[in-house]
Amino acid sequence: MAGALKLEIAISVDGYVAGPNQSVENPLGEGGEGLHEWALKLQVWREQHGREGGEVNLSGELVEEALRGTGATIMGRKMFGGGPGPWGEDPWNGWWGDEPPFHHPVFVLTHHQREPLHLADTSFHFVSDGIESALAQAREAAGEKDIKLAGGAEACQQYLAAGLVDEIQLNVAPVLLGAGERLFDGVGADLRLEQTLVVHTPEVTHLRYRVGAGT
């Protein structure tokens, strides 16, 4: 399934992909860091972010597999960060510093045009003409590889509701957030899911579904 659009996201047991009261200081919202604790411990995550040590387990194998298979990433403006509105003269360059961990083209959905941003071996392309355009550009950039839909909730909801997602992988962390952004808000009931993979460690369960068209 090369060239597939794969949504992969960490989610709480109660269905949130970010906690309440998100801010620049707390981009994941209250409690949101609990969604990612399993990932931050992984050797593959630490290596990707220039750090040593870490755990080697089944979650790490999935992360490595995704890294190898992904040729482009799509994300929403909110995940890229920097607040809403025009980019301004000294624009926000993302959460990830001078060496972002993507190492491939990233397509950022935004209502506001902006020139591409190159940081080390990651390029950010700002797409203001819609999710289908972003997907077409990402697919072109990815070549034989897949496209990862990384978040946030709103971007995922748009692609899901449009029937453009080929695979969903939920990394279910054992936390309740109680409020925040729900992944499936407004997505409806038209998509058909086929459970294709379940992998778990004591700290997370990865649920993977192939997505088909509705009835």
Add this chain to the structure above:
Amino acid sequence: MAGALKLEIAISVDGYVAGPNQSVENPLGEGGEGLHEWALKLQVWREQHGREGGEVNLSGELVEEALRGTGATIMGRKMFGGGPGPWGEDPWNGWWGDEPPFHHPVFVLTHHQREPLHLADTSFHFVSDGIESALAQAREAAGEKDIKLAGGAEACQQYLAAGLVDEIQLNVAPVLLGAGERLFDGVGADLRLEQTLVVHTPEVTHLRYRVGAGT
């Protein structure tokens, strides 16, 4: 953990335990039957409901384990069925016919008093003085065994929010319902979860969590 209150419920990938537009004709709501397809195929389920044949798999083992370990069930009035309000002169006796599949005492949360109902080896006790009273009565009835909190959403939410649930088992069916009753609405973020079991077949994933007190 004998005498534990164990919430076990089928849930969609988008977090619903019943679909929209529930009615007497369609008590699970639109699409809600998709939550239970995996269960209806099981030999143990069919045997429990007086039918032959069926599949033997890991889901069936979990169901059998729960049957052996459960001494009482708690459910909400809505799950028992028959609509809201006083019971009337010819009261609703549940969805399950003359031989309900519980085979132990069932405690039904209701605002309206009613004498106990005995159907074969299942007894229904109507509790109108609150969830803690129902739990105390169920625990007394269960003896060394556990108590199953079976649904619906509102009953589960009340017990979860009160911190009375010891274990949560979500049977995640590969369906989206888009609307309906969400299990965790209003539960908040105070409960601590520890993932204790993940078991899956191609048709369902069982996620089990031990529930601890908040921070």
